[in-house]
Amino acid sequence: MTIHRLIVNGRPREIDADPKMPLLWVLRDRLELFGVRYGCGVGICGACTVLEGGRAARACMVPIADAAGKSYTTIEGLSPTADHPCQRAWLDEDVAQCGFCQAGMILEAAALLRARPAPTDADIEVALGGHVCRCGTYDRLRKAVKLAADYARADSAKPAKKETP
Amino acid sequence: MIGRRELFEGAGALACLTLVVDLGACGPAPVARVASAPAPAGPAFAPNAFLRIAPDGKVTLYAVRLEMGQGVHTLLPAILAEELDVALDGVTIETLPASAGVELHTSGSGSSREAFAKLRVAGAAAREMLTRAAAAEWRVDVESCATERGRVVHASTGRTLAYGSLVPAARKLAVPEKPALKARSAYKTIGKPIRRTNGHDIVTGNVRYGMDVRVPEMLFAAVARTPVLGGTLIRFDGAAALAIPGVVGVVPVKAGIHPGVAVLARDTWTALRARDALVVEWGPSPVESFDSNRFLDDLPNAFRAPQVAVRHEGDAHARIAEANGRFEATYVYPFQAHAPLETMNATAHVRDGGVELWVPTQTDVRAVQMAAKVAGCAKERVRLHPLLMGGGFGRRLFADYVGEAVELSRACGKPVQLVYSRGDDMRHGYFQPATAQRFTAGLDARGRIVGLAHDTTCAALTIYEMHDGTDIWHAPPVRPPQDYAADQSPWGAYDMPYELPHLRVDCADVTSPVPTGPWRAVEYPSTVFGRESFLDELAHRAGVDPIAYRIELLPPGVKKIGPFEIDRARLRRVLDIARARSGWDAPLASREGWLRARGISANVYHAQSYLAMVAEVSVARDLSSLRVDRVVTAVDCGMALNPLGIEAQTESGIAWGLGATLFGKMDFERGRPVQSSYADFRVPRIGDMPRIETVIADSGDKPGGYGEHPVPLVAPAVANAVFAACGKRVRTLPITPEALKRA
Numbered sequence: 001m002t003i004h005r006l007i008v009n010g011r012p013r014e015i016d017a018d019p020k021m022p023l024l025w026v027l028r029d030r031l032e033l034f035g036v037r038y039g040c041g042v043g044i045c046g047a048c049t050v051l052e053g054g055r056a057a058r059a060c061m062v063p064i065a066d067a068a069g070k071s072y073t074t075i076e077g078l079s080p081t082a083d084h085p086c087q088r089a090w091l092d093e094d095v096a097q098c099g100f101c102q103a104g105m106i107l108e109a110a111a112l113l114r115a116r117p118a119p120t121d122a123d124i125e126v127a128l129g130g131h132v133c134r135c136g137t138y139d140r141l142r143k144a145v146k147l148a149a150d151y152a153r154a155d156s157a158k159p160a161k162k163e164t165p
Numbered sequence: 166m167i168g169r170r171e172l173f174e175g176a177g178a179l180a181c182l183t184l185v186v187d188l189g190a191c192g193p194a195p196v197a198r199v200a201s202a203p204a205p206a207g208p209a210f211a212p213n214a215f216l217r218i219a220p221d222g223k224v225t226l227y228a229v230r231l232e233m234g235q236g237v238h239t240l241l242p243a244i245l246a247e248e249l250d251v252a253l254d255g256v257t258i259e260t261l262p263a264s265a266g267v268e269l270h271t272s273g274s275g276s277s278r279e280a281f282a283k284l285r286v287a288g289a290a291a292r293e294m295l296t297r298a299a300a301a302e303w304r305v306d307v308e309s310c311a312t313e314r315g316r317v318v319h320a321s322t323g324r325t326l327a328y329g330s331l332v333p334a335a336r337k338l339a340v341p342e343k344p345a346l347k348a349r350s351a352y353k354t355i356g357k358p359i360r361r362t363n364g365h366d367i368v369t370g371n372v373r374y375g376m377d378v379r380v381p382e383m384l385f386a387a388v389a390r391t392p393v394l395g396g397t398l399i400r401f402d403g404a405a406a407l408a409i410p411g412v413v414g415v416v417p418v419k420a421g422i423h424p425g426v427a428v429l430a431r432d433t434w435t436a437l438r439a440r441d442a443l444v445v446e447w448g449p450s451p452v453e454s455f456d457s458n459r460f461l462d463d464l465p466n467a468f469r470a471p472q473v474a475v476r477h478e479g480d481a482h483a484r485i486a487e488a489n490g491r492f493e494a495t496y497v498y499p500f501q502a503h504a505p506l507e508t509m510n511a512t513a514h515v516r517d518g519g520v521e522l523w524v525p526t527q528t529d530v531r532a533v534q535m536a537a538k539v540a541g542c543a544k545e546r547v548r549l550h551p552l553l554m555g556g557g558f559g560r561r562l563f564a565d566y567v568g569e570a571v572e573l574s575r576a577c578g579k580p581v582q583l584v585y586s587r588g589d590d591m592r593h594g595y596f597q598p599a600t601a602q603r604f605t606a607g608l609d610a611r612g613r614i615v616g617l618a619h620d621t622t623c624a625a626l627t628i629y630e631m632h633d634g635t636d637i638w639h640a641p642p643v644r645p646p647q648d649y650a651a652d653q654s655p656w657g658a659y660d661m662p663y664e665l666p667h668l669r670v671d672c673a674d675v676t677s678p679v680p681t682g683p684w685r686a687v688e689y690p691s692t693v694f695g696r697e698s699f700l701d702e703l704a705h706r707a708g709v710d711p712i713a714y715r716i717e718l719l720p721p722g723v724k725k726i727g728p729f730e731i732d733r734a735r736l737r738r739v740l741d742i743a744r745a746r747s748g749w750d751a752p753l754a755s756r757e758g759w760l761r762a763r764g765i766s767a768n769v770y771h772a773q774s775y776l777a778m779v780a781e782v783s784v785a786r787d788l789s790s791l792r793v794d795r796v797v798t799a800v801d802c803g804m805a806l807n808p809l810g811i812e813a814q815t816e817s818g819i820a821w822g823l824g825a826t827l828f829g830k831m832d833f834e835r836g837r838p839v840q841s842s843y844a845d846f847r848v849p850r851i852g853d854m855p856r857i858e859t860v861i862a863d864s865g866d867k868p869g870g871y872g873e874h875p876v877p878l879v880a881p882a883v884a885n886a887v888f889a890a891c892g893k894r895v896r897t898l899p900i901t902p903e904a905l906k907r908a
Contacts, residue, residue, distance in 0.1 A: 029432040029433055034376075094813070098555050098557075101555075141851065
């Protein structure tokens with residue numbers, strides 16, 4: 001075993017684990033951040049998406065050794081009071097059904113809005129095209145991302161708003 | 166074998182506990198506490214099992230069905246809240262505890278249909294008692310009091326009393342059996358958009374599914390199962406797996422669909438990767454030669470064998486024989502996987518002669534039965550905590566994985582959480598059976614039907630529907646002679662809604678070695694695909710507009726079929742709405758290189774919900790690709806209880822149906838399931854989705870249920886649109902570019 005140091009939701013963490021252990025299982029089984037979901041384990045469903053810095057990453061594809069020294073945000077760290085623009089938009093559009101895939105979708109959308117504050121339909125389809133939702137919430141998802149972009153713009157127009165990832 | 170009806174009825178009585186999962190991400194050790202429900206200050210007001218008001222005013226509403234995304238933990242409490250007259254915000258919603266003796270079994274789009282009347286009475290009875298208590302306190306007429314969002318109001322004096330303060334007095338009153346129900350015009354919540362009650366928890370990561378359960382000393386299990394349907398376990402060597410740090414045991418397991426070898430480990434990842442280190446020798450299977458594509462090709466041959474009568478009206482065979490013209494076509498629906506995003510999992514703890522279970526399940530009944538059977542204890546000794554499901558779609562009507570978890574916990578004496586990998590979930594399921602529908606019509610000179618015969622192989626589902634742990638490969642179950650009419654099945658064949666005086670529906674029993682079970686909308690997807698495609702073919706052959714052709718078959722009036730009463734005016738109405746709202750009569754805008762057209766389908770689900778759907782498709786001129794651009798659905802599911810929920814289930818049903826229409830198919834070669842992930846079992850993604858418009862045609866009738874209803878309409882609407890666009894008729898799903906080129 002090896003000690004790996006990383007930052008999760010703003011907190012420094014030391015993880016003693018096999019270097020090959022995927023970040024997904026470190027977050028779930030060691031840190032009990034259950035908002036990170038197992039859906040496929042091979043990077044094609046998007047359920048385990050987290051933010052690595054400000055970029056979306058599939059936690060199932062990141063060995064803990066590669067995560068060392070980096071900073072991660074899970075859904076639990078995005079905003080516990082649900083005031084991130086994506087969370088607000090998700091609630092307003094009533095996107096979720098079973099909810100299992102939604103944390104990954106929200107974090108992917110948060111990363112998209114950082115990179116493209118006014119995303120087009122094509123941007124949204126590319127960014128979220130790597131995610132599976134078996135309940136088929138896609139229609140509302142698309143609307144929610146656009147609404148979140150509006151919220152984010154309105155927020156940035158306000159002075160001295162605490163920045164969320 | 167347990168029939169569908171029996172599962173809806175009966176009762177179980179189990180102890181009630183509340184599961185509290187500690188969310189403490191900072192906590193050092195995995196923790197879950199199982200605690201009794203906290204005692205409120207003083208006895209609560211609980212005139213029935215469905216609601217409870219504490220003296221401090223805290224309201225708890227109990228959901229009587231299980232939540233898998235379809236919204237029952239929003240809608241059912243909302244019905245109670247409406248009649249009780251409390252705001253849905255701020256109340257606590259819990260799953261009805263087993264001590265209430267009510268089965269929570271959730272299937273067949275039955276929740277709102279079955280619970281609506283009962284929940285209204287429960288809420289109204291409580292409201293009446295609270296009102297009486299307030300009137301007594303004020304010494305005024307009950308009639309002079311009203312309720313308003315959690316309190317009783319005496320309008321003429323402006324006095325109010327909160328429900329909480331009335332609890333001690335209301336508890337002493339008799340529960341009225343026939344309380345006055347609110348008039349629909351007085352509804353404040355029902356009929357308006359109601360957002361999901363657990364939305365905040367979902368977007369903050371605070372919802373808990375099965376894999377999030379933590380029990381002290383719990384072990385994690387992954388199971389290697391035979392790769393061949395019906396395969397057996399000969400021997401295994403777990404030495405290499407046991408050598409991996411964190412692995413604590415390797416044991417055989419046989420309670421599931423297939424025998425396997427389990428690795429027990431201290432975390433999920435270790436269990437999953439140590440499983441790959443197992444050396445296992447699997448035995449032969451009697452069905453090693455099974456090939457599902459060959460099976461699909463052979464299916465229509467089943468219609469040569471004796472058939473079981475489903476519905477006979479008039480003399481269809483004679484009319485067809487003597488008819489002017491005749492047309493016959495056969496439609497094939499392949500095997501389908503459920504593939505919910507949350508893979509199968511269960512946590513079990515066998516101890517003290519009983520079992521404690523934490524399972525995302527659609528059926529408390531079968532989970533408890535299975536646990537008791539495997540643990541060898543009485544059902545009363547099983548305590549089940551049903552959890553939110555990350556999708557159900559029918560797969561979680563089975564309890565095979567519950568049996569495996571119980572068997573493993575029994576073997577090691579510790580709590581065990583069994584987790585299926587995506588590959589396990591895809592390969593070891595109960596699949597939607599592959600079926601064929603053959604339609605034969607006798608036609609008059611104008612191309613109108615004078616007699617119709619529908620032969621279906623949908624019996625396959627009825628046979629294995631609730632198979633649990635029986636060895637179907639070596640001892641195929643013999644289905645007792647069954648009166649299909651008694652079970653109103655196969656759905657969509659038995660309750661064919663159109664007016665056809667000479668109709669004959671027969672069923673051929675076909676067995677396959679594939680374990681099968683209900684998939685979203687059960688038999689309707691295949692029967693409706695066939696029927697609605699066939700009507701479309703007849704309309705085109707007659708040179709008649711496909712909607713007009715259907716309308717001719719829907720004379721006004723109510724058609725009685727067994728217990729069903731189908732109001733054909735309601736089906737006509739949704740067809741008319743779909744026609745108008747889709748712009749059916751206006752040409753589609755042309756697009757360079759593409760052929761574009763619309764297609765229609767219609768269906769009635771259990772004589773309760775009436776739907777019509779128009780799909781707009783674009784097919785590349787060279788047939789190299791196709792896409793569905795827009796889907797318009799007109800729905801009359803009676804009284805629209807939650808328009809937002811109806812729209813959500815329409816969007817969801819279209820996505821689900823689109824998967825089977827365009828991509829999804831489960832294959833078996835040499836007895837082995839072929840697909841194993843979302844890479845080879847393609848499901849719709851955001852870019853595959855059409856624009857969706859839902860028109861709710863509220864008829865004010867009894868609520869009709871809705872969780873599955875749009876699914877069956879998708880494939881025929883798309884297939885009919887594809888034909889209209891490019892002249893290619895695809896009768897075997899999925900409609901791929903290859904299928905178009907073959908057609």
